Amino acid sequence: MRHRARVAEQSARIEADLASKVKSEFIANMSHELRTPLNTVIGFSKLLTQHHLRRLPDKEIVEYATLIHDAAGHLLSVINDILDISKIQSGKYTLDAREVNVGEILAASVSSFRMMASEAHVDLHFTLAPDLRAIRGDAQKLRQIFTNIISNALKFTPAEGTVDVTARGTGTGGVVISIRDSGVGMTAEEIGIALTPFGQVDGGRSRWREGAGLGLPIAKALVELHGGSLELRSNKGSGTEAIITLPGRDTVSAVESHK
Structure with missing residues (x-):
């Protein structure tokens, strides 16, 4: 009994430490995520308001805009992610469920x-089962x-790498989607x-492109x-595979339609 109590206490302490670490990372990351683009908006919009003092070339105006x-x-993306995860965690998130072609x-x-992958020099492959x-x-x-x-896979895949997206049916009418990267x-x-x-695997502030650390948690919650x-499924240095399993329309009894 004492051993079980010690194990439970240790487990609770580890969970509390992890929660504290994630919270600290979030506060530091949000400060960077919000301030950096805000500084961009404020700084370049101020330059545009001074156009009458220093005539700006059209090329610079387009660049600033x-x-x-x-x-x-x-900024809008970060705010939307925060609102989405808040709704999900409060149980107020609803689906407009109807028959859809998941392949399309x-x-x-x-x-x-396609363009993002091309600019990053990453090969993006897509295979869709016909059935x-x-x-x-x-x-x-x-x-x-x-x-x-897919965005997450591309962000963590270096140049000359690959991201493979495949989709196949299941015996029960569902769909299994695999998004595998060589990142x-x-x-x-x-x-x-x-x-x-x-939470973010790498909390370094120089990696602004990683976002608020909400993409995967939101995706997981929406899938569920x-x-x-x-x-x-992943191993350090050998890429990651995200496997999404969606049930067939005849077996989805838990998904409610909110129209």
């Missing part, structure tokens, strides 16, 4: 990253799931951190709202 637009878009949604998600059935789900939320995971990979502990809201599961 583009930087402001990108920074504002990043996945194809559109992959296509949206996929329609499933019951929320098209917008499914697109968000695929976008979050840096993760340890088992790092996988746990990556799936924790606001669809009655499915998200599994990460």
Whole structure:
């Protein structure tokens, strides 16, 4: 009994330490995530307001406006992620579930990253099984799931690497989607951190592109709202595979339609 109590106490202490670490990382990361793009917006918009004092070439005006637009878009993305995870954790997140073609949604998600993959010199491959059935789900939320995971795979895959996206049917009418990259990979502990809201495997502030650490937790929560599961398989230095399993439309009884 005493041994069990000690084990339980130790486990609780480890969980508390991890929660404290994640919270500290979140506060530090949010400060950087919000201040950096805000400084961009404030700095370059101020330069534009001084156009009457120093005539700016059209090329510079377009460049400043583009930087402001990108920074504002990043801010909006961070805010939306925070709102999404807050709704999910409070149980107020709902799905607009209906019959959808998951293959078309996945194809559109992959296509949206073609340019990003090309600029990063990463080969993005897509294979879709011809026998996929329609499933019951929320098209917008499914697109968000695929976008979050593909984006994450590309971010952590170095130049000349690969990201392979495949989709196949299951015997029960469901779908299994695999998103495999040849990136840096993760340890088992790092996988746990990556799936924790606001957690980041690398908390270095120089890696702004990693975002708020909400992409994977949101994707996992949305998959589970669809009655499915998200599994990460990875080894340090040998890439990561995200496996999304979505049930068939005839077996989804837990997914409610909110219209």
